[in-house]
Amino acid sequence: MARKRNKEEEIQVKYAKKQKSLSKKIRYIQDFVNVAKKCNFNDIITQDDKDEKIVSILGVLHLVKENEIRARQYRNFDNIMLEKNEI
DSSP: OHHHHHHHHHHHHHHHHHOOOHHHHHHHHHHHHHHHSEEEGGGGOOSOSHHHHHHHHHHHHHHHHTTSEEEEOSSTTOOOEEEEOOO
C-alpha cells in the first residue's frame, strides 16, 4: 500500500514540474496578436514540446471563444492562421 502511494506521489511531482500556466499563455497570445495583427500558430509556441503546444491551443481556443482572435485553417494539417478580431 505504501509503495503504491509513493508511486502516485512521484507521478504528481513529475506533473507539477511540467505544469504550464494557461493564463500566462493567454496573455502572451493576446500581446503577440495585438502587435502582429496576423500570425501562424507556430509563431506563438516558445518551446518545442507537447505541453507547450497543448497549452497554446487551449489559449487560442479560449481567445476564439471570447471573440478576441480568429483562427483559420484551410486544409487538414495546414498551418493555423491567427488574426486579431477587429470588432
